[in-house]
Amino acid sequence: MSLFADTSILIALIASDEEQSIITQVIKNHQLVCSTSIYAEVGNAISSMLKRRRITLDQAIQMLYEFEQLSFETVAFDLRRAIQICHDYKIYAYDAYILESASRLNLPLLTLDKQMQTKAKLLNITTIEV
Numbered sequence: 001m002s003l004f005a006d007t008s009i010l011i012a013l014i015a016s017d018e019e020q021s022i023i024t025q026v027i028k029n030h031q032l033v034c035s036t037s038i039y040a041e042v043g044n045a046i047s048s049m050l051k052r053r054r055i056t057l058d059q060a061i062q063m064l065y066e067f068e069q070l071s072f073e074t075v076a077f078d079l080r081r082a083i084q085i086c087h088d089y090k091i092y093a094y095d096a097y098i099l100e101s102a103s104r105l106n107l108p109l110l111t112l113d114k115q116m117q118t119k120a121k122l123l124n125i126t127t128i129e130v
Helices: 007-014 020-027 038-051 057-069 079-089 093-105 114-122
Strands: 002-005 031-035 072-075
Touching: 002 020, 002 093, 007 020, 007 038, 007 057, 031 038, 031 093, 038 057, 079 093, 093 114
Parallel strands: 002 031, 031 072
Antiparallel strands: none
């Protein structure tokens, strides 16, 4: 079975967050699917951590190495539908890309983001709580 993962899940897996072991168990025997925007989103998240001095450059490079080791499939998002979701739910494009893709592919969404879980439920997307 495939699970649609958002950025919060991948960052938790590469940043050694406390949720890492739980997420690893949840995704065991599942294929992860992500939006093609995941590369830009992970880059943005890591650059934000650097800017806020939460991590060093060496830690950022290690996180990128860990990211490259993750196994996931990427799927393109429908930009028109994503922009409609942005409008309808007053959310940012990155979140809409994830919601649009998970909805269109009818895949459960794996996220740590409570607001994303709320919006997903409004779009009748099954969410998996971690």
